[in-house]
Amino acid sequence: MLDLLWDALLDSLKMLPFLFGAYLLMEWAEHHTGGRLARALSRPGVMGEVGGVVGGALLGIVPQCGFSVAAANLFAARLISPAVLAAVFLATSDEAIPVLLAHPDSLHMLWPLLGMKVLLAVLGGLLTALLFRRARPAEDPHADMCAHCGCEEHGIVRGALHHTVRIFLLLLAVNLALGVTLHFAGEDALATLMLSGSTAQPFVTALVGLIPNCAASVVLTELFVQGGISFGSAVAGLCTGAGLGLVVLFRTNRPMKQNLLLVAWLYAFSVLADVIINMF
Numbered sequence: 001m002l003d004l005l006w007d008a009l010l011d012s013l014k015m016l017p018f019l020f021g022a023y024l025l026m027e028w029a030e031h032h033t034g035g036r037l038a039r040a041l042s043r044p045g046v047m048g049e050v051g052g053v054v055g056g057a058l059l060g061i062v063p064q065c066g067f068s069v070a071a072a073n074l075f076a077a078r079l080i081s082p083a084v085l086a087a088v089f090l091a092t093s094d095e096a097i098p099v100l101l102a103h104p105d106s107l108h109m110l111w112p113l114l115g116m117k118v119l120l121a122v123l124g125g126l127l128t129a130l131l132f133r134r135a136r137p138a139e140d141p142h143a144d145m146c147a148h149c150g151c152e153e154h155g156i157v158r159g160a161l162h163h164t165v166r167i168f169l170l171l172l173a174v175n176l177a178l179g180v181t182l183h184f185a186g187e188d189a190l191a192t193l194m195l196s197g198s199t200a201q202p203f204v205t206a207l208v209g210l211i212p213n214c215a216a217s218v219v220l221t222e223l224f225v226q227g228g229i230s231f232g233s234a235v236a237g238l239c240t241g242a243g244l245g246l247v248v249l250f251r252t253n254r255p256m257k258q259n260l261l262l263v264a265w266l267y268a269f270s271v272l273a274d275v276i277i278n279m280f
Contacts, residue, residue, distance in 0.1 A: 004183055008175035011214060012168060015244060018066035023073060023163040027156035049083055053125035056084040057118050060091030068092045068245025073167075076252035082132035082262065085249075087125030089242035089266060091117050094217035096238050099225070106225045116235050116277070124239075124269050131265060132258075170251055175213060175244075202274035205233040206267055209240035212247045232277035239270040 059067045071088040074080045093114070100110050208216050217238060224234035242249075250259050 001180075004179045005176060008172055008179050011175045012172040015066055015069050016164065016168060018070045020160055020164045021070065023160035024156065025074070025079070027159045049081065049129050050126070052081065052084040053087045053122055053129070056080070056087035056125060057091040057121035060088040060121060061093055061114055061118055063093060063095070063097040068242040069248050072242075072245045072248040073252060075249070076254075081129065082258075083125045083129035086128035086262065086266060087121045089245060090124045090239045090270070091121035092242050092245065093117060093238055094241055094243045095214045096217050096221045096241075099218055099221040103225050109224075109231070113231075113235065113238075117239060120235070120239055120269075120273050124266070124273075127269070128262075128265065132262070167248060167251065170247065179213070179215070201229060201233045202236045202271050202278075205229055205237035206240045206270045206274070209237035209270070210246065210263070210267065212242075212244050214243060217241050217243070230274075230278060232274040235277060236270040236274035239273065240267055242266075 056071065060071075068088055071080060071085050075082070075085040096113070097110070100106055100113070205220060208220060210216075220229070220234055220237040220241070223229045224231070229237075246263065249262075250256070253259055
């Protein structure tokens with residue numbers, strides 16, 4: 001049990017720099033721009049939206065899920081659009097790159113996998129811009145984030161630390177709960193659910209990718225390397241695998257309906273992408 005606690009603590013500590021950086025940026029935006037920055041970024045022009053989506057896709061492909069956590073926080077504060085958030089989430093690879101690097105005989109699949117994820121992230125982000133173009137709140141985007149935290153009285157650093165600690169504790173609890181579950185259920189039990197050779201495989205792998213823990217990306221990548229799932233199914237699972245960014249999204253963003261719609265859309269897009277890939 002101590003090993004599980006230690007692993008959960010390490011996974012959560014990796015998120016701290018991203019969490020603090022995101023909250024510091026949000027605090028600065030609130031206190032020094034009077035909401036102008038948030039309004040400008042939430043109503044970008046066509047080229048601004050495209051640039052944001054491409055940038056989000058490139059950031060998301062970086063190993064670990066820190067950028068998805070930061071993106072979820074920035075989206076909750078309305079500092080980025082749904083399209084940019086979707087691009088980051090779809091591109092997030094979590095532990096896939098380190099796992100592939102640990103298998104020298106599978107390195108030839110690294111660039112095709114990353115390239116496909118970036119391409120899908122850009123495409124998915126642009127489609128999200130069309131589907132969620134009206135998904136912007138009328139109220140102050142910082143109101144919920146800063147309720148009762150005393151940010152205005154104590155400055156932006158203390159406010160950012162307050163939010164960082166609160167979300168860090170949530171991530172630690174989630175990591176520990178998932179670690180205990182996987183420990184007692186076993187990763188082999190998860191692997192048997194992948195329906196090897198079945199046309200339903202992409203639906204299952206995309207669902208597994210929604211598990212907000214790096215273990216999901218590890219299992220999916222290992223199964224892909226070992227031939228247990230197809231390339232398309234691996235892409236589908238890793239596209240929905242936004243890691244702890246999903247936890248932060250549901251914790252910080254309102255309305256909840258928007259979160260559910262975004263996740264449902266990302267799941268549907270990932271499954272469809274798998275079906276298209278497997279046709280070739």
